[in-house]
Amino acid sequence: MRGRLASLVHTVGRTTWSAHLQRFGLAESADCVHRCGVAGHLSSVRALHVQSFMSGRLASLVHAIGRTPRNVHRQRLRFAEYGPRNARLEDSAERQLQASAALRLRACASAPLHSELSRALQQDYRTQVASGWTRFEQGLKGRFNASRAHEARVRRQNLSTSRSTSEATPTGRAAEGPQHSTNASTNGASELEFRFKLPDAVSIRRLLRLAQPHSRLLAGAVATQVASALSTMAFPLAVGRMIDALTAADGLEQLRQVAVIMAVVFVLGAFAVGARVLLLNITGERVARALRKDLFSAMLRQDTSFFDARSTGELVNRLSADASAVARTLTDNLARSIRASITTVSAIGFLVYLSPQLTTVSLCMVPAFAAGVALFGRYARRLSRQLLDALAAANQVAAERIAAIRTVRLFAAEQLEQARYDRRIDDTYDIARRVAVIEGIYMGAGFLTAQTSLLGVLWYGGTMVYHGSLTVGALTSFAMYAVNLGVGVTSLSSAIGQLVRAQGAAARIFEVLDRDSCDAGSTTTSAKPDSDTGTPAPERPLPSGKVAAVERSLSARPEHPNDRSGSAGCRTGGIVLPVGYAPPAIEYDKVHFRYPTRPDTPILRGFQLAIEPGELCALVGGSGSGKSTLHMLLARLYDPDHGTIRFAGHDLRVLDTAWLRRQLGIVQQEPVLFAGTIAANISYGRDAQRFPAAPDAAADRVSALDADALRRAAEAAAAHEFISELPGGYQTRIGERGAGLSGGQIQRIAIARALFHEPTALTLDECTSALDLETELRVLENLVRVIRERRLTTLVITHRVPIMKVADRVVVLAGGVCAEQGSFATLIQNPHGVLPRMLLSAQESLLAGRTGASKASIASATA
Numbered sequence: 106m107r108g109r110l111a112s113l114v115h116t117v118g119r120t121t122w123s124a125h126l127q128r129f130g131l132a133e134s135a136d137c138v139h140r141c142g143v144a145g146h147l148s149s150v151r152a153l154h155v156q157s158f159m160s161g162r163l164a165s166l167v168h169a170i171g172r173t174p175r176n177v178h179r180q181r182l183r184f185a186e187y188g189p190r191n192a193r194l195e196d197s198a199e200r201q202l203q204a205s206a207a208l209r210l211r212a213c214a215s216a217p218l219h220s221e222l223s224r225a226l227q228q229d230y231r232t233q234v235a236s237g238w239t240r241f242e243q244g245l246k247g248r249f250n251a252s253r254a255h256e257a258r259v260r261r262q263n264l265s266t267s268r269s270t271s272e273a274t275p276t277g278r279a280a281e282g283p284q285h286s287t288n289a290s291t292n293g294a295s296e297l298e299f300r301f302k303l304p305d306a307v308s309i310r311r312l313l314r315l316a317q318p319h320s321r322l323l324a325g326a327v328a329t330q331v332a333s334a335l336s337t338m339a340f341p342l343a344v345g346r347m348i349d350a351l352t353a354a355d356g357l358e359q360l361r362q363v364a365v366i367m368a369v370v371f372v373l374g375a376f377a378v379g380a381r382v383l384l385l386n387i388t389g390e391r392v393a394r395a396l397r398k399d400l401f402s403a404m405l406r407q408d409t410s411f412f413d414a415r416s417t418g419e420l421v422n423r424l425s426a427d428a429s430a431v432a433r434t435l436t437d438n439l440a441r442s443i444r445a446s447i448t449t450v451s452a453i454g455f456l457v458y459l460s461p462q463l464t465t466v467s468l469c470m471v472p473a474f475a476a477g478v479a480l481f482g483r484y485a486r487r488l489s490r491q492l493l494d495a496l497a498a499a500n501q502v503a504a505e506r507i508a509a510i511r512t513v514r515l516f517a518a519e520q521l522e523q524a525r526y527d528r529r530i531d532d533t534y535d536i537a538r539r540v541a542v543i544e545g546i547y548m549g550a551g552f553l554t555a556q557t558s559l560l561g562v563l564w565y566g567g568t569m570v571y572h573g574s575l576t577v578g579a580l581t582s583f584a585m586y587a588v589n590l591g592v593g594v595t596s597l598s599s600a601i602g603q604l605v606r607a608q609g610a611a612a613r614i615f616e617v618l619d620r621d622s623c624d625a626g627s628t629t630t631s632a633k634p635d636s637d638t639g640t641p642a643p644e645r646p647l648p649s650g651k652v653a654a655v656e657r658s659l660s661a662r663p664e665h666p667n668d669r670s671g672s673a674g675c676r677t678g679g680i681v682l683p684v685g686y687a688p689p690a691i692e693y694d695k696v697h698f699r700y701p702t703r704p705d706t707p708i709l710r711g712f713q714l715a716i717e718p719g720e721l722c723a724l725v726g727g728s729g730s731g732k733s734t735l736h737m738l739l740a741r742l743y744d745p746d747h748g749t750i751r752f753a754g755h756d757l758r759v760l761d762t763a764w765l766r767r768q769l770g771i772v773q774q775e776p777v778l779f780a781g782t783i784a785a786n787i788s789y790g791r792d793a794q795r796f797p798a799a800p801d802a803a804a805d806r807v808s809a810l811d812a813d814a815l816r817r818a819a820e821a822a823a824a825h826e827f828i829s830e831l832p833g834g835y836q837t838r839i840g841e842r843g844a845g846l847s848g849g850q851i852q853r854i855a856i857a858r859a860l861f862h863e864p865t866a867l868t869l870d871e872c873t874s875a876l877d878l879e880t881e882l883r884v885l886e887n888l889v890r891v892i893r894e895r896r897l898t899t900l901v902i903t904h905r906v907p908i909m910k911v912a913d914r915v916v917v918l919a920g921g922v923c924a925e926q927g928s929f930a931t932l933i934q935n936p937h938g939v940l941p942r943m944l945l946s947a948q949e950s951l952l953a954g955r956t957g958a959s960k961a962s963i964a965s966a967t968a
């Protein structure tokens with residue numbers, strides 16, 4: 106079985122497969138999997154069926170997601186666990202497949218499974234067919250308890266499924282979620298189907314809904330469009346009348362009357378055209394603005410793992426190109442469609458009015474043309490999606506390389522990067538060329554259809570004129586309306602083509618908009634601050650009843666809370682402690698953690714640590730041991746898989762996350778500064794609370810208000826001196842990511858930024874690694890003074906002996922657990938301890954002159 110799974114993974118060539126399989130425990134379950142039949146439906150839904158395979162330990166079925174036609178060539182198969190994991194499945198499907206797909210699971214009751222488990226499955230399966238999915242899951246849970254660990258996982262999954270089912274139903278998201286249906290075939294082989302409506306099936310109605318808030322403007326634009334189209338459509342009739350007037354007795358009078366009427370119609374038409382253009386442009390810009398704001402807001406709300414899995418370039422592309430494409434569709438294309446529809450319908454009306462017989466002849470080409478439109482629509486939509494993907498990939502390369510231009514130059518990699526970008530752009534061009542070819546064929550075919558139809562009109566109409574059943578004027582009008590009809594149909598089909606193409610862009614936007622926001626920090630219940638006075642918003646504690654309910658719900662957490670199947674990160678509101686609460690204790694209680702993007706690599710395996718209020722704790726450990734991860738977990742950038750982290754005695758998950766983050770003075774390992782003044786950078790975050798409506802102007806106002814606080818924070822971080830020496834002092838502007846400052850200066854500003862907010866706890870992640878020893882000692886001295894004075898509970902991640910020495914306690918992290926802890930003096934004296942070994946090996950590296958010896962280890966060894 107392992108071999109088969111391995112070959113499956115190999116075939117698909119996707120790490121996700123192995124990740125799913127690993128998570129599912131398949132690789133380890135030598136005794137359990139009996140048969141895995143994989144059959145691709147390569148024609149329509151491309152669903153991959155995993156037919157009836159079982160596991161005593163798995164306690165669930167495995168299913169596979171179908172490939173969609175558009176993704177067949179990429180072999181984008183997905184393999185996911187059955188039922189309870191459908192939220193994750195849906196997520197990966199949304200992100201990866203991005204197309205309409207049907208997902209099927211076939212658990213054949215007749216499959217020759219020889220174990221007790223197979224009978225259990227069949228029984229349960231029948232139960233499911235008879236009484237619904239939920240009971241089936243419960244039945245599975247009850248029966249497959251061979252492995253305790255797995256049973257626990259299944260129970261959580263089931264709870265999360267039932268919860269998400271009950272919670273999600275009223276929302277639009279849920280409407281697009283997996284829908285379960287059961288079919289029982291008469292031959293006893295029951296079949297269960299999941300259907301997924303994936304975001305690329307963005308309906309035209311949903312697109313139009315984006316314009317709903319601007320419906321008055323749009324209605325005005327539509328009205329003026331109708332007026333301008335009608336004014337144009339009056340022209341052929343007038344021409345026919347004028348020609349026939351030439352042979353009438355009162356011909357000159359008729360000619361004059363028609364000319365005057367047409368002049369008035371044209372003037373009105375001109376006004377209508379001007380108003381239409383104005384209204385459409387404004388509507389388009391408003392739609393784009395709203396879309397971008399919503400999209401950016403949705404991005405900011407996403408959980409951290411969302412950004413782990415996506416590139417900046419790709420996301421920025423959605424904000425710019427995709428949003429523009431959708432907005433253009435809703436305005437330009439909509440207007441064109443309306444105009445073309447009016448032209449087409451009224452042209453047909455006039456044609457019928459002039460000669461029903463001739464109309465029949467001229468319309469006989471329409472069915473062929475309609476078929477062409479349908480074919481083109483399908484193909485264009487697929488290509489459009491590919492084009493956008495290719496462009497996003499090219500943008501990603503460009504954005505990343507430009508941001509890291511110094512690194513590119515230092516490695517003399519300009520040519521390499523140029524080649525890389527060229528390749529991406531060439532890919533884009535290849536797809537664009539296919540679009541051009543197909544559009545060319547389409548437009549050419551349209552032209553041929555229109556011209557042939559016109560020729561038929563002239564030939565048949567000429568015959569009618571010859572026999573006296575039609576006047577010359579009527580034939581002229583007819584021919585002009587036939588041309589209008591051709592133009593209308595071509596324009597309509599082209600507008601439809603654009604519309605379906607924009608569906609591709611819309612799918613990428615809705616993917617983010619529809620995705621559950623999972624960052625708890627975005628869901629604070631704090632009231633909005635007063636943007637005029639700058640008074641911070643009062644924070645509202647959560648009612649105790651709600652807290653209890655939240656805490657109860659936490660016991661039913663899913664296996665991996667950072668996935669969308671989890672709900673811990675999505676909870677709204679939370680506890681806010683009253684101002685002036687006692688220094689907080691921080692506690693890690695049996696914390697297990699794996700990154701969502703690497704679910705098979707455990708980082709923490711039951712880490713336990715209690716930091717007393719006001720205690721200074723130094724966290725030490727080898728590179729990659731998970732120190733920064735602990736720091737991120739405390740700030741709830743991720744949630745633990747198992748175990749609890751408490752702040753001031755409260756589980757982080759019941760605290761308001763935005764409030765929690767404001768209590769923590771956080772300095773990251775590689776702090777990021779923004780382009781702007783130093784003052785704005787130090788006071789970053791506070792601006793947002795006080796002046797959310799005008800963040801740029803706010804920076805100056807805040808810095809003027811808090812000049813003292815700025816200075817105090819900078820002094821504590823030993824940054825005041827160098828800031829004062831800069832030409833603009835605190836108002837000196839720095840570039841993106843702190844360009845214009847040294848690494849050590851950036852670190853000191855980051856420390857000042859953490860202290861400026863007067864936190865009650867500090868988490869510092871190697872915050873002095875870029876400083877020389879003298880400056881480091883000065884920063885350390887200041888920091889320790891502040892920590893002691895303010896009784897800040899502090900977790901400082903470090904490799905530096907001076908910091909370990911002043912810390913109340915040193916904690917050594919190894920193998921995902923707390924390997925040892927105690928004062929530096931105690932730990933260093935233990936000849937078998939981990940800490941002395943670590944320091945010794947750092948010293949040996951230094952003495953051996955190993956290239957890997959870091960500045961940190963040098964410092965440690967020499968101190």
Ligand SMILES: Nc1ncnc2c1ncn2[C@@H]1O[C@H](COP(=O)(O)OP(=O)(O)OP(=O)(O)O)[C@@H](O)[C@H]1O
Pocket residue numbers: 413700702703708726727728729730731732733734735774
């Ligand atoms: N976003 C992420 N996705 C997946 N894996 C990650 C992610 N961030 C870190 N890791 C992995 O988690 C492990 C722990 O990383 P972490 O940054 O916590 O280590 P660390 O102890 O702080 O190391 P260092 O001292 O080198 O900074 C590493 O193996 C790393 O590769």
